[in-house]
Amino acid sequence: MNVDDHELAARLAQRAGEHLVELRAARASTSDPKELGAAGDAAAHALLGVALAQERPEDPVLSEHGTSGPERRPGGRVWIVDPLDGTREFSEAGRTDWAVHVALVDEHEVSAAAVALPAQGLVLGTVQPPERPPRGSGPPRIAVSRSRPPEFVAEVAERTGAELVPMGSAGAKISAVVLGEVDAYLHGGGQYEWDSAAPVGVARAAGLHTSRLDGSELVYGRADPWLPDLLVCRAELAGDLLDALSRTRSEGSR
Numbered sequence: 001m002n003v004d005d006h007e008l009a010a011r012l013a014q015r016a017g018e019h020l021v022e023l024r025a026a027r028a029s030t031s032d033p034k035e036l037g038a039a040g041d042a043a044a045h046a047l048l049g050v051a052l053a054q055e056r057p058e059d060p061v062l063s064e065h066g067t068s069g070p071e072r073r074p075g076g077r078v079w080i081v082d083p084l085d086g087t088r089e090f091s092e093a094g095r096t097d098w099a100v101h102v103a104l105v106d107e108h109e110v111s112a113a114a115v116a117l118p119a120q121g122l123v124l125g126t127v128q129p130p131e132r133p134p135r136g137s138g139p140p141r142i143a144v145s146r147s148r149p150p151e152f153v154a155e156v157a158e159r160t161g162a163e164l165v166p167m168g169s170a171g172a173k174i175s176a177v178v179l180g181e182v183d184a185y186l187h188g189g190g191q192y193e194w195d196s197a198a199p200v201g202v203a204r205a206a207g208l209h210t211s212r213l214d215g216s217e218l219v220y221g222r223a224d225p226w227l228p229d230l231l232v233c234r235a236e237l238a239g240d241l242l243d244a245l246s247r248t249r250s251e252g253s254r
């Protein structure tokens, strides 16, 4: 079957997600959490690698396990995948904040993407970008890492009157913004392109603001995959959040 890149991303994220749900159910009582996370990551990685080699043999694939397939060309097409984002949350019974990321990057932009949230029964993708519900009343809600929240977020929350919502997985946090469950996601201190490429592609397709914390563009498909910080938020909040970030950082560096 010849499917386009948007459909392929969604189909593969869904398939890897279903596999992870089965594996999690089958091994939950027997594995220790680290082993369960590693087994899930390895299984989803193998599934995505085989499927992309079959469906797109001319494209390289980048993940935290390295690059496979043909050699990468600067600015050329590359699939950037995170087979299991939120490994820690995947191995904690009952948690739903983990995800599968599949993105296609071309000329340093995400051109097709999907994020599966298998424990929530959802796949969000550029094939059919989800519509966000209107923002409710009340203070803005900012999703942050539950295990490694950046030190400046409390200050940004205070300046903007926002509430912090700790959550695992970059994909789950960006999806929560896409779905209107929170209004923003702030991350600083470290990440790689595979942690954000797919959910940022979906967020952009859904009309959200996406940038580095200094407001500059997020650039994907670079030789060095280190992409340590990002902001994803409702477009109408971007000005206030970037301003609060800039003040917090300049006061902090004095």
Ligand SMILES: Nc1ncnc2c1ncn2[C@@H]1O[C@H](COP(=O)(O)O)[C@@H](OP(=O)(O)O)[C@H]1O
Residues within 6 Å of the ligand: 082, 084, 085, 086, 087, 088, 144, 145, 146, 147, 148, 167, 168, 169, 170, 171, 188, 189, 190, 191, 192, 195
């Ligand atoms: N300081 C840091 N350095 C490198 N990776 C980081 C990081 N902080 C978060 N990440 C990665 O970003 C993803 C989301 O993290 P968090 O839940 O803390 O927001 C996780 O990916 P994995 O689960 O795929 O390892 C995590 O490893």
